[in-house]
Amino acid sequence: MKIATWNVNSIRARLENVISWLKETSPDVACLQEIKTVDETFPREALEDLGYNVAVHGQKSYNGVAILSKSPFDEVTPRLPGDDSDEQARYLQATISTGAGAVTIASIYAPNGNPVSSEKYAYKLDWMTRLRAHIQDLLRTEESFVIAGDYNVIPHDDDVHNPAAWAEDALFRPETLRSYRAILNLGLTDAFRACEQASHQYTFWDYQAGAWPKDHGIRIDHHLLSPQAADRLQASGIDRFVRGWEKASDHVPIWIELDV
DNA sequence: ATGTCGATACTTTATCGA
Numbered sequence: 001m002k003i004a005t006w007n008v009n010s011i012r013a014r015l016e017n018v019i020s021w022l023k024e025t026s027p028d029v030a031c032l033q034e035i036k037t038v039d040e041t042f043p044r045e046a047l048e049d050l051g052y053n054v055a056v057h058g059q060k061s062y063n064g065v066a067i068l069s070k071s072p073f074d075e076v077t078p079r080l081p082g083d084d085s086d087e088q089a090r091y092l093q094a095t096i097s098t099g100a101g102a103v104t105i106a107s108i109y110a111p112n113g114n115p116v117s118s119e120k121y122a123y124k125l126d127w128m129t130r131l132r133a134h135i136q137d138l139l140r141t142e143e144s145f146v147i148a149g150d151y152n153v154i155p156h157d158d159d160v161h162n163p164a165a166w167a168e169d170a171l172f173r174p175e176t177l178r179s180y181r182a183i184l185n186l187g188l189t190d191a192f193r194a195c196e197q198a199s200h201q202y203t204f205w206d207y208q209a210g211a212w213p214k215d216h217g218i219r220i221d222h223h224l225l226s227p228q229a230a231d232r233l234q235a236s237g238i239d240r241f242v243r244g245w246e247k248a249s250d251h252v253p254i255w256i257e258l259d260v
Numbered sequence: 261a262t263g264t265c266g267a268t269a270c271t272t273t274a275t276c277g278a
Contacts, residue, residue, distance in 0.1 A: 009278085010266055034278090036267065061267050062277070112278060120277095152278095206278085207264035250265080250278080 001098060001258045003105060004239070005031040005148035005221055007204075007251035011066070012036070014249055015043050021242055022050055027255060028070050029096065031107030031148045035064035042066065059089035065107040065149070067094050074102065081137075082130035090127070098260040103229065104138065108149035113170030121170050124152070128179040135186055135224075144229040144260070147188075150251065151222050153180045155190065158199035159219035171220060189230040191223040191256045196236060203238055204251045212243055223256045232259045 004027040008014040011032065022030065030052070035042060038058040047054050052068040057078035067076075073094045080091035093106040108131070113124030131147075138145050154172045157163045166172040184190065192201070202217025211217065225233060239253040 013266060034266095114278080209263055211264095247265095 001029065001103070001260045002027045002255055003029045003031070003146055003148060003223065003258065004253045004255035005033070005107065005150075005223065006253035007033040007109065007150040007221060007249060009034050009249040009251065010036040011042060011064075013247070015046060017242060017245055017247060017249070019046065019050065020245075021239065021253060022047075022052075022068075025239060025253070025255070029105055030068040030253075031105065032066040032068070033064075033107060033109035033150045034062075035066050036061060037064060055092060055094050057089045057092040059087075063089045063109055065089060065092045065109050067092055067105065067107050069094065069096055071096050071098070080108075080127070080130050081134050083126070086127075091131075100144075100232070100260040102143060103258070103260060104143065104145040106145070106147045106149070108147060108151070110150060110152045112152050113176070116168065116170050116173055121173075124170060125175060125179055128176075128183070132179070132183045132186065135183060135188065139186060139226060142228065143226070144232065144258075145226045146191075146223055146229055146256070146258075148223045150220060151180065152220055153177065153222075154218050154220055155180060155193075155222075159202075161200065161202075161216040161218075166218070171218065183224065187227055188224040189227075189233070191225050191230070191233055192219075192236040192238070192254060194230065194233060194236070195256075201238055202240075203254050205243060207250050221251060221254050223254070225256075229258060233257075234259050
């Protein structure tokens with residue numbers, strides 16, 4: 001089962017690219033982030049026509065997440081638990097049956113958090129604490145799950161072209177990395193890093209300052225796997241080629257292959 | 261040295277978020 005995740009930076013602006021990518025790479029499941037539209041205006045039919053079931057948790061203008069799956073959903077649950085007053089659409093969870101049992105997959109869009117001096121950074125850290133608590137609950141099931149999406153976290157120095165340039169950024173602050181490690185330390189596996197040792201493998205290049213042609217990127221889109229899912233991990237890769245397309249998102253898809 | 265893109269609205273340009 002191939003499970004991909006891609007921050008598309010507006011599904012309506014990116015629909016032609018998304019369709020081309022789905023046709024070319026044919027993931028079984030695609031987690032999408034920053035769809036930037038409400039459920040009613042999500043281009044559901046165009047994706048159903050490609051053979052996908054569609055689950056959407058949208059929001060006007062900002063955020064919004066979705067999951068596409070060739071297999072039907074057994075269960076779909078929006079919203080990250082822990083704060084009923086949180087209106088931002090950043091979490092969507094679905095369970096899908098496979099030959100090896102059920103697998104739960106979440107599409108997440110963690111807060112960016114910049115600038116660090118603002119309330120946005122406090123929200124980012126709080127959201128990550130809520131994610132950790134929710135994952136702790138999921139671990140009690142002792143089943144396969146995959147938390148895939150834009151974590152807005154640069155895990156290590158070798159996941160960024162110039163670490164010094166990002167030292168003050170919310171994506172690379174020590175408090176951010178500490179919070180991310182606290183999630184990993186529950187016993188999760190960074191799937192890409194478990195499969196690929198090469199450094200400087202990026203999933204995001206800023207639109208500005210020629211970041212893409214100069215390969216000044218960062219690795220911020222990740223699949224974190226439960227122990228049961230990690231046991232079934234076969235491969236992981238980054239679909240870097242879509243960054244060179246016309247009307248590209250600033251992120252590219254990253255995928256894993258699970259033996260289920 | 262410079263440099264982007266997408267959504268929105270009292271819209272055709274400014275503002276916000278990333």
